[in-house]
Amino acid sequence: MKTLCTSDLHGETYLYHQLSELAISSSAEIVVLGGDLLPSIRQIEQCHHMIPRQKDFIDQFLRPFLKGLIETTTVKQTFLISGNWDLGYSHLFERPPEGVIDLSSRKYSLGDGHELIGYPFVPPTSFWPKDFEKMDNQEASWPSQPNPSFIVSPDPKDGLRPIDPYIYLRQRDTIRQDLVPLCRSSNYQRTICVMHSPPFGTQLDRIGDGQSVGSRSIRGFIEIYQPLLTLHGHIHESPEVSGHYFDRIGNTLSVNPGQFTCGSKLHAVTFEMENPGKTLHHTCFSDAG
Numbered sequence: 001m002k003t004l005c006t007s008d009l010h011g012e013t014y015l016y017h018q019l020s021e022l023a024i025s026s027s028a029e030i031v032v033l034g035g036d037l038l039p040s041i042r043q044i045e046q047c048h049h050m051i052p053r054q055k056d057f058i059d060q061f062l063r064p065f066l067k068g069l070i071e072t073t074t075v076k077q078t079f080l081i082s083g084n085w086d087l088g089y090s091h092l093f094e095r096p097p098e099g100v101i102d103l104s105s106r107k108y109s110l111g112d113g114h115e116l117i118g119y120p121f122v123p124p125t126s127f128w129p130k131d132f133e134k135m136d137n138q139e140a141s142w143p144s145q146p147n148p149s150f151i152v153s154p155d156p157k158d159g160l161r162p163i164d165p166y167i168y169l170r171q172r173d174t175i176r177q178d179l180v181p182l183c184r185s186s187n188y189q190r191t192i193c194v195m196h197s198p199p200f201g202t203q204l205d206r207i208g209d210g211q212s213v214g215s216r217s218i219r220g221f222i223e224i225y226q227p228l229l230t231l232h233g234h235i236h237e238s239p240e241v242s243g244h245y246f247d248r249i250g251n252t253l254s255v256n257p258g259q260f261t262c263g264s265k266l267h268a269v270t271f272e273m274e275n276p277g278k279t280l281h282h283t284c285f286s287d288a289g
Contacts, residue, residue: 001112003276004028004075006268007196007233008083008259011039011057015259016065018266022283023073026270031075034233035083035120035196037062044128047150051158054088067097079103081118083196083234084125084132087152087160103194105182114190114228114273117183121175122197122234123215124165132196135169136217137176142169176217183221191227192273198232203244204256205235222249229276232256245269245285253277258284 103118205214
C-alpha cells in the first residue's frame with residue numbers, strides 16, 4: 001500500500017499543493033501528516049491571534065484541500081496528528097472531511113493487518129504554546145521556559161490562558177507514562193507509529209548546533225517494542241544537520257522528512273507499507289535502499 005508522509009507544513013499553502021501533486025505522481029493510497037499543520041505565530045505578544053487564524057485556515061483552505069485530496073487523487077485515507085503549534089487542531093474535526101482520520105493519541109487498524117498509532121506530544125520546548133508539551137520523564141532536563149506561557153482557554157471565545165510552565169508541566173502525566181497504555185499492540189512487526197517528536201540521540205533530532213533534543217521516552221519505547229516503522233517531524237533542520245532523514249533503532253526504521261531546508265521544495269517520503277525499508281523515497285534526499 002503506497003503511503004506518503006510529511007510533517008511541519010505550518011500553514012504554507014504552496015507545500016500543501018506540492019503534497020497533492022506528489023500524491024498524484026506517486027499513486028499514494030494513504031497520506032500521513034505528522035503535526036504542525038496550521039499557521040503558527042511565534043511572537044508571544046501576538047499569540048492571542050493564533051487560534052482565530054488557525055480556524056480561518058482550516059475553514060478556508062485545509063478542510064476543502066483534504067476533501068479534494070480524497071476526491072481527485074488515489075488517496076483513500078488521510079491520517080493526522082497535531083503538533084505543538086496546532087492549538088486550533090480540534091476545529092477541523094468538528095466537521096471532518098470524509099476519509100480524514102484524527103490519529104492524535106489514538107490507534108487505527110487497517111484492513112491488511114497494519115496498525116497506526118499516533119502521539120502528538122513533545123518534550124518541553126522554549127516556545128510559548130504548552131498544550132502539546134509534556135515532561136519526557138521525571139529525570140530529563142528542560143530548556144528555559146517563557147513565563148508566562150499559554151494554553152487554550154476553556155472559554156468559547158478562542159482565548160488563551162497564561163500559565164506558569166514549570167508548575168503546569170509538572171502536573172501533567174509524562175510522555176513515558178502516556179506511551180505505556182497507548183502503544184500496546186498485538187503485532188509490533190506490523191505497527192507504524194506517527195509521533196511528532198523524534199527519538200532522542202538519533203540522526204532525526206539534531207538542531208543547528210548538532211545537539212539532540214528528541215524524546216528519550218519515545219526512543220526507549222522503540223528500543224523495547226521494535227515497531228515496524230516510526231514517522232516523526234518537529235525538528236525541521238535535522239536531516240540537513242545530520243545528513244540523514246532516517247535511522248535504525250534495532251530493527252525499527254525511524255524517519256523524519258524534515259522541512260524548509262532545501263528552498264521551497266516539499267520534504268516528504270513515500271514508501272510501500274509492506275516493506276518500507278526497501279521502498280523509502282525522499283523528495284529531496286537519496287533513497288534509503
